[in-house]
Amino acid sequence: MIIQLSKHITADQRDQLIAAITKLGYKANGVTTQVANYIVAIGKKEFDIRTLGNLPGIEDIHRVSDDYKLVSNKWKVNRTVIDLGDGVRIGDGSLAIMAGPCSIENEKQIQDTIDHLKQNGVRIMRGGVFKPRSSPYAFRGLGIEGLKLWYSLAKQSGIKIVTEVMQVSQIAEMVDYVDVFQVGARNTQNFNLLDELGKVDKPVMIKRGISGTIEELLYSAEYVFSAGNEKLMLCERGIRTYERASRNTFDINAIPILKEKTHLPVIADPSHGIGIREFVEPVALAAAVAGADGVIYETHQKPEEAFSDGQQTLDFAESARLINKLNKIQQLSFGN
Ligand code: PEP
Ligand code: MN
Numbered sequence: 195m196i197i198q199l200s201k202h203i204t205a206d207q208r209d210q211l212i213a214a215i216t217k218l219g220y221k222a223n224g225v226t227t228q229v230a231n232y233i234v235a236i237g238k239k240e241f242d243i244r245t246l247g248n249l250p251g252i253e254d255i256h257r258v259s260d261d262y263k264l265v266s267n268k269w270k271v272n273r274t275v276i277d278l279g280d281g282v283r284i285g286d287g288s289l290a291i292m293a294g295p296c297s298i299e300n301e302k303q304i305q306d307t308i309d310h311l312k313q314n315g316v317r318i319m320r321g322g323v324f325k326p327r328s329s330p331y332a333f334r335g336l337g338i339e340g341l342k343l344w345y346s347l348a349k350q351s352g353i354k355i356v357t358e359v360m361q362v363s364q365i366a367e368m369v370d371y372v373d374v375f376q377v378g379a380r381n382t383q384n385f386n387l388l389d390e391l392g393k394v395d396k397p398v399m400i401k402r403g404i405s406g407t408i409e410e411l412l413y414s415a416e417y418v419f420s421a422g423n424e425k426l427m428l429c430e431r432g433i434r435t436y437e438r439a440s441r442n443t444f445d446i447n448a449i450p451i452l453k454e455k456t457h458l459p460v461i462a463d464p465s466h467g468i469g470i471r472e473f474v475e476p477v478a479l480a481a482a483v484a485g486a487d488g489v490i491y492e493t494h495q496k497p498e499e500a501f502s503d504g505q506q507t508l509d510f511a512e513s514a515r516l517i518n519k520l521n522k523i524q525q526l527s528f529g530n
Contacts, residue, residue, distance in 0.1 A: 195220065195235040195243075196256050196269045203231075203251030211249050218245070225264065227424045228395055234263050234420065260455070262409075262416040265426070270457040276397045276425055278354045278373050282317045284397075284427060285459030289524040290488030292318040292356055292461075293513055296503035297325055297333060298340045301347070306495045308351045310510045314517045318354045318373070319344075320490050325502060326360060326380045333501040338367050345371040356399060356490070362390045369394060379404045379431055379466070382414050392421020399461060399490075401429045408448055412456060427459040428452055429490065430481070432467035441469020441506065444477050449484040459487035465506045471497065474508055475516050482523045489520060 197215075199208065211233065215222040220237030230253070247255050256269035263269075276284040284290040294307050298321040311319055321344065325335035336343075341357065348355050354373035359365055360381060368375070374397045381387055382403035391398045398418055402411045415426050430449060432442025444467030452460045462481030464474045478489045494500045497507035508516060 195237075195246075196254075196258055196263055197233040197235065197246065197252055198254040199231040199233065200251050200253045201231075207249070207251035211246070211251060214246055214249060223420070225420050225422070227419065227422045229424050232264070236263075260412075262412045264419040264424075265412055265415040265456045265458055267455055267457050273457045274424065274426065274459060276374075276427060276459060278318070278397065280317075280352055280354075282354050284461075285487045289482055289486070289520055290318060290459075290461070291316045291517060291520060292320045292488060292490040293493045293517075294320040295322075295494045295500060296465075296492050296507060297322045297501045298336055298344050298357075299501050301343060303495065304344050304347050306510075307493070308347060308353050310493070310495075310513065311353060312351055314514050315521075316517060317352065318356060319348060320356045320376075320492070322358050322502075324358055324360045324364060326358070326378050327502070338364075341368060341371045359387070359391070362387055365390055365394060369396060372396060374399050374427075376429075377401060377414070379406075382406050382411065385417055388414055388417035389421045392418045392423045394423060395425070396423075397425040397427065398423060399427045399429050401431045401463070402433065402445075402448065404434050404442070406433070408451055408455070411452075415456070415458060427461055427487070428456065429461040429463050430467065430486075431463035432469070440473070442467055444468050444481075446477075446480055446484055449481055449486050453485050460485070461488040461490055462486040463490045465490075465492040465503070465508075469506045471506055471508060471512075474506060475512070475519070478516055479519055479523060482520055491516070 212222045219239045220235040223234045225232040258268045260266040323340040356374035358376040377400045379401045432444045435443040464477035492507040493513035497504045
């Protein structure tokens with residue numbers, strides 16, 4: 195059960211409400227976000243909802259049968275829209291396109307990518323400065339200095355930044371230079387990181403774990419929301435299955451299932467989802483048709499020279515073609 199508290203609730207009224215919830219055999223968890231104050235009541239007993247609904251200081255009360263609560267579609271009337279400022283919005287019915295290299299490499303690469311995005315009307319650039327790599331000897335990113343350089347170039351061009359944060363200690367140094375914090379697939383269940391991102395007033399995109407279920411992804415989002423941050427979106431990026439013909443198996447099912455289960459925007463990452471450059475486009479298009487709110491993919495001036503993930507990275511001509519096709523799908527409004 196989710197109870198949204200009135201802005202004018204008094205301390206006495208809140209205590210009275212918590213006592214009533216406890217008496218029903220429910221555990222009351224207080225949640226404060228940028229948007230509202232809630233009590234998330236956990237329990238299973240049947241009761242007449244009017245016993246609570248008539249108490250003073252309540253804005254709204256909803257039963258939510260799912261085990262995750264605040265991210266569930268069952269209580270929020272409107273879908274979550276993430277506003278990045280300057281007219282850049284995610285989840286408002288348009289298809290958000292986010293593109294850029296796997297790793298941020300140098301000034302020229304950043305500027306080339308920004309120019310490419312601008313020429314094609316894309317407002318959000320992806321890229322990693324802290325890179326989770328399977329091998330410790332692989333390129334692990336330019337770090338915070340790379341992010342600052344990227345930020346200065348992106349800001350001049352009105353381009354928004356989505357980049358991965360790998361650990362709690364990086365949040366504070368990154369927060370002024372990012373528009374969206376990405377939680378990578380290897381960190382989906384890093385609950386300390388999720389808790390801390392709940393305390394930040396910046397959007398967070400959580401990727402599905404490499405072997406994670408859809409439900410686990412929703413629970414990860416519940417961590418961030420219940421710690422205070424409603425500016426959240428989810429990303430399907432392929433899962434590990436027995437199939438070896440592709441790097442991962444993009445789970446197209448996850449798109450409509452997530453759209454039905456949560457009010458949060460759902461993003462598709464076809465680059466990591468299939469891991470093969472020639473097939474990024476069809477997977478991206480399929481995800482858009484399936485109702486994704488956005489697509490995030492890797493592009494680079496010269497994929498063969500990319501510091502990481504070149505094998506799944508589109509060159510700018512391929513990227514421009516994909517953007518064009520995604521825009522056409524959007525015009526057909528196949529999405530939701
Ligand atoms: C990335 O976006 O470059 C990345 C490392 O993604 P994932 O966490 O999905 O593997
Ligand atoms: Mn990558």
